[in-house]
Amino acid sequence: MKVSKSDYYRNEMDIQYQPPGALQLGVGLGLVEYIPYQIRNSFVSLLSLLRPKATTDLKRRKFPIDDLADELDPTTAEKREFWEKEFGVIITHDVDTKEGYRFGLSKFVEMEQEMDMVSTFNIVPDSFEYKIDPDFIASLVHDGFDIGMHGLHHDGKFAFLTEEEQRERISRAAECAKNLKLPSIGYRAPWLHRTKRMVQYLTETGYDWDSSFPDTDDSTIGYASTGSRTIFPFYPLYRKEGGWIQSSLVEIPVSMPQDWTLLYYYKLSEESILRVWKKKMEYIKSRGGLAGFILHPDQEDFGHPKHHRAYKALLKIIQDADPELLTCSDLARRWKKKFPPS
Numbered sequence: 001m002k003v004s005k006s007d008y009y010r011n012e013m014d015i016q017y018q019p020p021g022a023l024q025l026g027v028g029l030g031l032v033e034y035i036p037y038q039i040r041n042s043f044v045s046l047l048s049l050l051r052p053k054a055t056t057d058l059k060r061r062k063f064p065i066d067d068l069a070d071e072l073d074p075t076t077a078e079k080r081e082f083w084e085k086e087f088g089v090i091i092t093h094d095v096d097t098k099e100g101y102r103f104g105l106s107k108f109v110e111m112e113q114e115m116d117m118v119s120t121f122n123i124v125p126d127s128f129e130y131k132i133d134p135d136f137i138a139s140l141v142h143d144g145f146d147i148g149m150h151g152l153h154h155d156g157k158f159a160f161l162t163e164e165e166q167r168e169r170i171s172r173a174a175e176c177a178k179n180l181k182l183p184s185i186g187y188r189a190p191w192l193h194r195t196k197r198m199v200q201y202l203t204e205t206g207y208d209w210d211s212s213f214p215d216t217d218d219s220t221i222g223y224a225s226t227g228s229r230t231i232f233p234f235y236p237l238y239r240k241e242g243g244w245i246q247s248s249l250v251e252i253p254v255s256m257p258q259d260w261t262l263l264y265y266y267k268l269s270e271e272s273i274l275r276v277w278k279k280k281m282e283y284i285k286s287r288g289g290l291a292g293f294i295l296h297p298d299q300e301d302f303g304h305p306k307h308h309r310a311y312k313a314l315l316k317i318i319q320d321a322d323p324e325l326l327t328c329s330d331l332a333r334r335w336k337k338k339f340p341p342s
């Protein structure tokens with residue numbers, strides 16, 4: 001297929017992912033699994049200081065707003081009409097740690113249920129931290145919550161694996177989703193580490209949706225200044241046999257800065273974090289786009305009881321903005337119906 005300028009940016013064709021050597025070393029030695037989560041955050045903050053100084057070449061995305069692909073895309077006006085309200089919101093939670101799975105998750109569920117809201121939990125199907133209880137997952141699905149696969153393991157190794165190993169992990173995670181009888185098969189790349197082959201393997205394995213592309217990412221190590229430059233779901237492209245193929249999976253961009261980024265990279269107060277989220281969400285509302293959140297139920301992030309009040313305040317801010325609140329499964333299904341993949 002012919003690639004337009006908006007496709008070019010949306011699919012990060014101008015970007016070479018560069019997971020850094022220092023991280024690779026840590027991952028290779030298995031260090032990352034043993035570094036306590038909180039220190040791991042400072043470890044990554046530290047790495048961020050070591051990244052090369054920004055040059056015009058490296059500064060490829062603006063932060064926190066960059067929707068150039070939408071500006072260039074003639075179908076953006078049509079996409080704005082998708083929502084039943086003025087805009088859409090997806091709340092996702094990546095369950096990275098044992099405490100996140102055991103405590104933070106249920107607390108998020110409780111707070112959201114109090115506000116009559118739902119979210120999507122991305123769980124690690126073969127985690128070194130926790131073991132999934134299928135009955136617990138079934139009860140969440142029964143209550144209207146959604147579940148995606150957060151990779152197969154959360155060891156930070158994905159981007160360094162061979163293509164066959166990448167395919168294998170993606171396919172094993174899909175098997176786990178099928179065994180859990182989830183409403184859809186969805187994916188969130190651990191650490192948002194994407195590779196040039198990831199979309200192809202997800203598509204060929206039969207995933208319904210993926211949510212691993214930020215609209216603009218300022219801080220993920222090796223992926224800083226990357227992003228799909230869109231605040232709308234899209235069908236990503238992948239390269240095969242010299243041509244570009246459009247995936248049948250719906251890519252749900254992560255268009256809101258993560259709790260982790262604001263807490264550890266920008267070191268903001270809760271008040272400032274809430275202000276950043278509110279401002280960006282208002283911008284997305286004015287464009288009729290999708291605000292896609294990631295908040296971690298882990299103790300180091302918004303899952304810690306000390307942040308629960310701020311989380312409730314965020315839920316209230318979202319509710320007051322009056323969006324259409326969707327799960328990833330619902331969005332993927334409805335998006336495919338309204339805009340079928342070609």
Ligand SMILES: [Zn+2]
Nearest residue numbers: 094096190191
């Ligand atoms: Zn994660």
